[in-house]
Amino acid sequence: ECPNESFKLEGIEWEFKIFFDELRNWTNAKKKCEAEFMSTAHPSDKVAVKLRKHLLESCGYVPVWLNARSDGTKFVWQDTKTEIHRNDDLWLIGDPTSIIDHSWHYLDRRISIHYCLNLEVFFDSWSVRPRHVYASRLCAHHFYTLCEVCPEGFFSIQGSQHQCFKLWNDERRSWKQAQSKCVDENSVLAAPADDVVVALRQHIVVEYG
Structure with a gap:
């Protein structure tokens, strides 16, 4: 069943929440997560594969925005400022410089600052492309919003960029x-x-x- 509330993947500490209320561009998806005291999802590569499988099996066609965008030369996670692998089978067409337009034409072009990272939940069958999870999409396109929820006992501060905090007030420490x-x-x-x-x-x- 497609989750309407927060959900967890087996063996993964983080919770996720997907919003179906409206389709958003990348910037507005980020704002929505922050308004809910969450952050746009930043799964590890391993978790991204599991996450895509879960969404395909539960929801079908639900492409969602992830936390990264292009800086003009590479894709960078916005919370950690780390680069995403360029040439890897995790990319839908092999690397982030290959872009898909709305007619499903493959366009090879230089990465521009107008492209953001999409979790490619497009195919009905998990067996079709099991590891092709990332795709370059225009940030202005509208997709579903996927946020990360802090683990139980932790809290987040609006604008804290994917940081979850927990206060241990059991004793004073150096x-x-x-x-x-x-x-x-x-x-x-x-x-x-x-x-x-x-x-x-x-x-x-x-x-x-």
């Missing part, structure tokens, strides 16, 4: 002890951007006093 605690919990010590710190502080004051 910086080194706090770092060790985060590592023990399979996390890392928070490193919010300057513009997120104020909102993060306000959230902690309101929620924890």
Whole structure:
């Protein structure tokens, strides 16, 4: 059954939520996720394959936006600023420089800043293209919105770009002890951007006093 609420994939800690209320361009999909205190999905390659399989089997044709877009020469995840593999069988047509237009013509062209990353949930059968998950699409095109939900016990701050936070208020710790605690919990010590710190502080004051 196609999920209308948040859902999890087996063996994956993160939850996802897909919005069917309207089709959005890449920018508006990003804004929708942030307005819901989530972020546009940034799955690992392995998770992207599982995610595509799940959506194909549950929903059929539901292409969705992912967190990355082109900077003019390469595709970059917007939260981590890391590049996506260029020549890989994960791309629908082999690499991100090959673009599909609405007539399904393959157009080889230089990557421009107007292209964003699409999770290619196009085919009815999983057996057709099991690993072809990524495709270059014009950011202005309209697709469904897929957001990532913080794991249970974590929270997100609007505009924090895919960061989930958890406050351990069981005891006071030194910086080194706090770092060790985060590592023990399979996390890392928070490193919010300057513009997120104020909102993060306000959230902690309101929620924890």
